[in-house]
Structure formats: structure tokens, C-alpha cells
Amino acid sequence: MVKYLAMIAAWVGEKDLACEQLAIAIRPPSTVSYGQLKLLPFWDPLRSDPRFEKIVASLAPKEDENR
Numbered sequence: 001m002v003k004y005l006a007m008i009a010a011w012v013g014e015k016d017l018a019c020e021q022l023a024i025a026i027r028p029p030s031t032v033s034y035g036q037l038k039l040l041p042f043w044d045p046l047r048s049d050p051r052f053e054k055i056v057a058s059l060a061p062k063e064d065e066n067r
Helices: 002-011 015-025 034-039 041-046 050-059
Strands: none
Touching (some): 002 041, 015 041, 015 050, 034 050
């Protein structure tokens, strides 16, 4: 439900609340994925916010050092 609160806050322009709730929503066990944040239009209002970008980056797939 926290994910949906973040999404609604983003839609209505409450970027502070949206980022705060999203930071909570990504904690394990979480259903929020890197791909969802990166691609779904629900998050478009937050795309220019550095806090959102930091959250997205924290979920990004890690490079395999053995390659």
C-alpha cells in the first residue's frame, strides 16, 4: 500500500511525500522493481527529482565482476 501512496503523491505533485514513501516501499520484501520505476509512466512526475533518481539507481542491476 505504501507504493500506491507514493504513486498518488507523485500524481498530485507532492514530490517530498512521494519520495519519502517510495524510499520505504523499496525496502525488502518489496514488489517495487528497477524496471517498474524506470519504465512505468506512473512515476513520470518524479523523473527530474534527484531523490527519485537515487532510489532508481539503488535498485539498478549490479554489474557482474566476473565477466
